[in-house]
Amino acid sequence: MTISTLLFLLGMTMVFIAFIVIGILWAIRSGQFEDMEGPAQRILMDDDDPLLPSNRIEEENKK
Amino acid sequence: MPESGHEIVPAEIQKLALYDHPDIQRSFVIDAGEHRKEAVLILEGITCAACVWLNERHLKQLSGIQSVEVNYANHRARVAWDERQIELSRILQEIQFLGYNAHPYSAWQADQIRKTQRKRDLQRIAIAGIAAAQVMMLAVALYAGAWYGIDINTRRLLRWFSLLLTMPVVSFAAWPFYRSAWSAIKSSRLNMDVPVSIAILSAFAGSLWVTLTGGAQVYYDTVSMFTLFLLVTRLLESGAREKSIESAENLLKLQPAMTTRIRDGQQEYIAVLDLQQGDCILAKAGEIVAADGLIVEGMSTVDESLLTGESHAVPKQTGDTVIAGSLNQEGPLTIQVTDIGENTVLAGIVRLVDKAQAEKPRIAQLADRVSVWFTLGLLIFALLTGVIWLYIDAARAFEIVLSVLVVTCPCALSLAVPAALAAAGSNLIKRGILVTRGHALETLSHVTYLVFDKTGTLTIGKPRIEAMEMLSNVSADQCAAIAASLEQASEHPLAYAFMRHVEKERLFPVTQAGNMPGHGVTGDIAGTTYTLGNRNFANLGTEADERRIQARYPAATLVWLSDSKQALAVFVLNDPLRDDAKIAIAAIQSRGISVGILSGDSDAAVAYAAAELGVAEFSSQQKPQDKLAFLQALQVQGEVVAMVGDGINDAPVLAGAQVSFAMGTGTDVASQTSDIVLLSSKLSDVDAALSAGKNTLQVMRQNLWWAAIYNLVALPFAALGYIPPWLAALGMSLSSLIVVLNALRLR
Numbered sequence: 001m002t003i004s005t006l007l008f009l010l011g012m013t014m015v016f017i018a019f020i021v022i023g024i025l026w027a028i029r030s031g032q033f034e035d036m037e038g039p040a041q042r043i044l045m046d047d048d049d050p051l052l053p054s055n056r057i058e059e060e061n062k063k
Numbered sequence: 064m065p066e067s068g069h070e071i072v073p074a075e076i077q078k079l080a081l082y083d084h085p086d087i088q089r090s091f092v093i094d095a096g097e098h099r100k101e102a103v104l105i106l107e108g109i110t111c112a113a114c115v116w117l118n119e120r121h122l123k124q125l126s127g128i129q130s131v132e133v134n135y136a137n138h139r140a141r142v143a144w145d146e147r148q149i150e151l152s153r154i155l156q157e158i159q160f161l162g163y164n165a166h167p168y169s170a171w172q173a174d175q176i177r178k179t180q181r182k183r184d185l186q187r188i189a190i191a192g193i194a195a196a197q198v199m200m201l202a203v204a205l206y207a208g209a210w211y212g213i214d215i216n217t218r219r220l221l222r223w224f225s226l227l228l229t230m231p232v233v234s235f236a237a238w239p240f241y242r243s244a245w246s247a248i249k250s251s252r253l254n255m256d257v258p259v260s261i262a263i264l265s266a267f268a269g270s271l272w273v274t275l276t277g278g279a280q281v282y283y284d285t286v287s288m289f290t291l292f293l294l295v296t297r298l299l300e301s302g303a304r305e306k307s308i309e310s311a312e313n314l315l316k317l318q319p320a321m322t323t324r325i326r327d328g329q330q331e332y333i334a335v336l337d338l339q340q341g342d343c344i345l346a347k348a349g350e351i352v353a354a355d356g357l358i359v360e361g362m363s364t365v366d367e368s369l370l371t372g373e374s375h376a377v378p379k380q381t382g383d384t385v386i387a388g389s390l391n392q393e394g395p396l397t398i399q400v401t402d403i404g405e406n407t408v409l410a411g412i413v414r415l416v417d418k419a420q421a422e423k424p425r426i427a428q429l430a431d432r433v434s435v436w437f438t439l440g441l442l443i444f445a446l447l448t449g450v451i452w453l454y455i456d457a458a459r460a461f462e463i464v465l466s467v468l469v470v471t472c473p474c475a476l477s478l479a480v481p482a483a484l485a486a487a488g489s490n491l492i493k494r495g496i497l498v499t500r501g502h503a504l505e506t507l508s509h510v511t512y513l514v515f516d517k518t519g520t521l522t523i524g525k526p527r528i529e530a531m532e533m534l535s536n537v538s539a540d541q542c543a544a545i546a547a548s549l550e551q552a553s554e555h556p557l558a559y560a561f562m563r564h565v566e567k568e569r570l571f572p573v574t575q576a577g578n579m580p581g582h583g584v585t586g587d588i589a590g591t592t593y594t595l596g597n598r599n600f601a602n603l604g605t606e607a608d609e610r611r612i613q614a615r616y617p618a619a620t621l622v623w624l625s626d627s628k629q630a631l632a633v634f635v636l637n638d639p640l641r642d643d644a645k646i647a648i649a650a651i652q653s654r655g656i657s658v659g660i661l662s663g664d665s666d667a668a669v670a671y672a673a674a675e676l677g678v679a680e681f682s683s684q685q686k687p688q689d690k691l692a693f694l695q696a697l698q699v700q701g702e703v704v705a706m707v708g709d710g711i712n713d714a715p716v717l718a719g720a721q722v723s724f725a726m727g728t729g730t731d732v733a734s735q736t737s738d739i740v741l742l743s744s745k746l747s748d749v750d751a752a753l754s755a756g757k758n759t760l761q762v763m764r765q766n767l768w769w770a771a772i773y774n775l776v777a778l779p780f781a782a783l784g785y786i787p788p789w790l791a792a793l794g795m796s797l798s799s800l801i802v803v804l805n806a807l808r809l810r
């Protein structure tokens with residue numbers, strides 16, 4: 001009993017590990033670890049910030 | 064985007080338009096499909112995350128831009144655009160419009176290689192990490208089984224799975240260690256990767272044998288854990304180092320694409336690639352010569368260390384040849400171009416970058432040498448242990464040799480210094496302080512005397528003409544025009560004050576232009592020789608005049624314009640002190656470091672500044688050789704002298720000081736001869752660098768002590784068989800990790 005259960009569980013582990021490995025290698029290859037600071041900062045910035053020149057012009061047009 | 068918002072002077076636009084030239088683009092723009100172009104731009108003036116975001120968003124909104132990616136860490140933007148809709152010059156112009164500056168990055172390939180390398184390293188760590196976690200879990204079962212008893216088939220199953228998981232670690236993740244060890248052995252040297260590779264391979268081979276034939280112990284957990292921790296510590300260390308390399312490259316501006324050409328007596332700013340053989344170009348003092356050529360006018364010294372590696376100034380005069388990429392140090396040179404080709408220039412600059420990267424601080428060289436002997440001693444010791452244990456208990460010999468190899472791996476020792484330097488360097492870069500030479504941080508902590516230059520260093524370096532005093536019947540306008548014409552070829556900060564005063568069209572052509580650093584400039588205009596400089600230079604003004612004018616403007620610098628017979632006018636120039644000068648000097652003095660001021664300026668101006676800043680020791684009217692003599696006198700007395708400067712006249716002193724700072728706004732010569740560049744030109748950064756130097760040395764000492772003590776303590780226990788291999792791997796990893804984490808405190 002034990003041996004076949006163990007074999008099954010270890011086999012499952014191997015399948016999961018294969019998925020994890022494929023996933024992480026894809027993430028690395030697609031450049032997700034290139035810039036570790038950027039994404040954290042980007043999410044905090046607003047697209048309608050008046051610092052952007054185009055937004056400033058729209059503001060002026062509204063007036 | 065309405066064009067009205069663009070307040071860029073036409074000359075600047077003209078300059079940028081040159082980047083649309085297909086020949087210039089060839090070196091840094093890549094054709095990425097039909098009409099699609101790609102380039103890497105280095106952004107200047109980025110101080111925060113919002114700056115990066117602003118550039119990114121603004122560029123994305125332009126029509127024709129296909130993608131923009133700005134890396135927050137190294138301030139480089141990768142831009143792709145449609146060449147039918149938008150031109151590169153327009154993109155650069157838009158960035159300028161936002162208040163930043165961008166220039167193309169030409170070492171595209173180096174960047175690409177570094178990126179692939181980093182990806183590969185991360186993949187190795189990922190594989191090692193995933194495998195190590197699984198193998199350790201199976202190892203727990205095996206150790207428990209060894210203690211409480213385990214079914215032989217279950218044990219065999221667990222071992223086979225461990226083997227399967229460890230295979231990619233040994234064959235892929237640990238590859239860099241084998242390669243480094245092999246190349247060391249091939250050149251009959253030893254490095255720390257030799258025992259590492261022996262440990263990994265022998266532990267794996269031993270375990271494989273046990274798995275196949277049956278036996279007491281497997282070491283798969285040791286193998287994967289050892290590999291993982293080594294890879295992680297190396298990534299941490301190399302990440303910090305790469306950051307400094309990238310920043311240094313950004314500073315170097317690898318694309319010297321423009322130069323000044325003289326045609327029919329007129330100066331024009333053109334692309335180096337448009338130069339033709341026989342053209343005449345002007346290299347001002349402090350500029351890099353753009354092409355190989357023959358000097359047709361002027362006299363100067365040229366630093367060719369960029370190309371020859373010999374760092375001393377070579378005197379050059381009419382008829383001599385100059386090489387592209389060399390630095391013109393003193394006077395303006397008119398050069399007739401004999402050889403063109405950006406290859407010459409680029410070759411020199413690439414070499415400079417390589418040199419900067421290859422340079423190692425003394426303490427690191429020492430650690431390297433020590434770890435070679437350490438490695439040799441270790442291998443011999445491991446062999447002896449093995450032989451002795453074969454006599455005592457042959458069954459345990461393999462396990463104990465393995466423990467000895469793993470536990471004493473000199474990784475911590477080799478990492479102690481570079482990890483600290485890299486972490487400190489990347490911390491300083493964040494504050495705008497660039498360390499260009501490895502020894503600088505080490506020397507900083509010993510500094511006992513700090514010398515400041517005045518103009519451009521303690522002061523802002525943008526003096527204004529406050530007043531003019533006429534001493535003859537030549538009109539004020541005429542005098543101003545003559546002075547500005549003479550200063551055309553000078554890069555001295557005072558020169559800009561004159562240039563600002565007069566419109567460009569009114570300048571006279573100057574022949575026989577000469578620049579005597581520390582004195583002034585001279586030149587012929589319409590047959591008359593004029594001099595512009597301090598009073599002693601021409602020595603035609605009277606002392607009474609000087610005293611009278613100086614009394615009225617105590618902080619000002621007086622510049623005398625004379626023809627060959629008499630003094631024509633005195634210009635009163637004033638250059639305000641930097642805001643943080645007083646605080647910075649007080650902070651440095653409170654460290655117990657003596658502060659002095661050396662300046663080429665007049666007595667009164669220097670005395671005024673010194674009194675204002677609370678500096679007791681100062682010397683005025685110093686020529687570069689005087690400054691150097693002053694410095695050497697201090698060094699003879701046993702002082703460790705640091706120098707802060709910015710100009711051409713400081714270059715020899717910066718090179719002569721044990722450690723030197725250059726202001727980022729200063730001349731190229733100054734920043735190339737200095738050890739540390741203050742990119743943001745803040746004087747308080749000097750104090751920050753001093754404290755960073757102290758901390759770095761402290762951390763290096765702690766690291767070296769820790770590594771040495773750990774190895775000395777662990778070795779006898781391992782040799783006597785008290786440490787099983789898995790514990791050895793853990794101990795080694797922890798000791799390396801402690802060294803790296805201790806270094807990372809500096810960030």
